[in-house]
Amino acid sequence: xxxxxxxxxxxxxxxxxxxxxxxxxxxxxxxxxxxxxxxxxxxxxxxxxxxxxxxxxxxxxxxxxxxxxxxxxxxxxxxxxxxxxxxxxxxxxxxxxxxxxxxxxxxxxxxxx
Amino acid sequence: xxxxxxxxxxxxxxxxxxxxxxxxxxxxxxxxxxxxxxxxxxxxxxxxxxxxxxxxxxxxxxxxxxxxxxxxxxxxxxxxxxxxxxxxxxxxxxxxxxxxxxxxxxxxxx
Numbered sequence: 001x002x003x004x005x006x007x008x009x010x011x012x013x014x015x016x017x018x019x020x021x022x023x024x025x026x027x028x029x030x031x032x033x034x035x036x037x038x039x040x041x042x043x044x045x046x047x048x049x050x051x052x053x054x055x056x057x058x059x060x061x062x063x064x065x066x067x068x069x070x071x072x073x074x075x076x077x078x079x080x081x082x083x084x085x086x087x088x089x090x091x092x093x094x095x096x097x098x099x100x101x102x103x104x105x106x107x108x109x110x111x112x113x
Numbered sequence: 114x115x116x117x118x119x120x121x122x123x124x125x126x127x128x129x130x131x132x133x134x135x136x137x138x139x140x141x142x143x144x145x146x147x148x149x150x151x152x153x154x155x156x157x158x159x160x161x162x163x164x165x166x167x168x169x170x171x172x173x174x175x176x177x178x179x180x181x182x183x184x185x186x187x188x189x190x191x192x193x194x195x196x197x198x199x200x201x202x203x204x205x206x207x208x209x210x211x212x213x214x215x216x217x218x219x220x221x222x223x
Contacts, residue, residue: 004155043201043213056210090155099205104155
């Protein structure tokens with residue numbers, strides 16, 4: 001069974017630009033969650049999608065958004081990038097709920113210059 | 114706001130030593146998960162504990178959930194270089210999302 005895949009693995013952007021990250025969950029998993037990981041703040045929950053609907057949301061500004069497609073694949077978008085958005089963005093899939101066992105992808109390393 | 118504090122933050126030990134990592138909160142969690150993350154990878158689940166006082170063993174790793182379900186510990190016996198990584202606890206919070214701990218970075222020197 002293929003694991004969670006994320007693309008791209010590395011990304012360099014400049015302040016003010018926008019970025020879209022992609023996540024393909026494990027086949028059969030309907031819940032996809034996104035996390036931001038930084039050395040200072042640790043692993044923080046961004047949002048969870050289930051059946052193409054945002055089911056839960058963390059404490060991040062509206063510049064962070066996401067969506068889920070009918071095949072459970074998900075994308076997250078960050079607009080008007082700031083230096084502080086530099087982080088490892090992790091996607092995790094689970095069968096039905098974000099509090100079930102999370103299977104993480106390898107992450108996308110975003111650097112904002 | 115539910116928080117999970119882990120201690121120690123960093124740990125560097127020699128191969129063969131024992132160690133314990135703690136995960137503490139003032140909040141009650143219905144379950145607690147432990148993950149290990151290696152450089153360049155996402156976290157991988159090690160174990161889930163759901164009952165207060167529960168003890169689970171995974172080879173050289175022993176996990177305990179506190180009686181009041183507010184804290185947990187991970188004990189590693191005879192650590193090996195392959196145990197090196199970031200250890201994260203995560204609680205099933207009141208807001209139906211996983212709350213991750215602050216992390217413990219373990220380095221086991223050969």
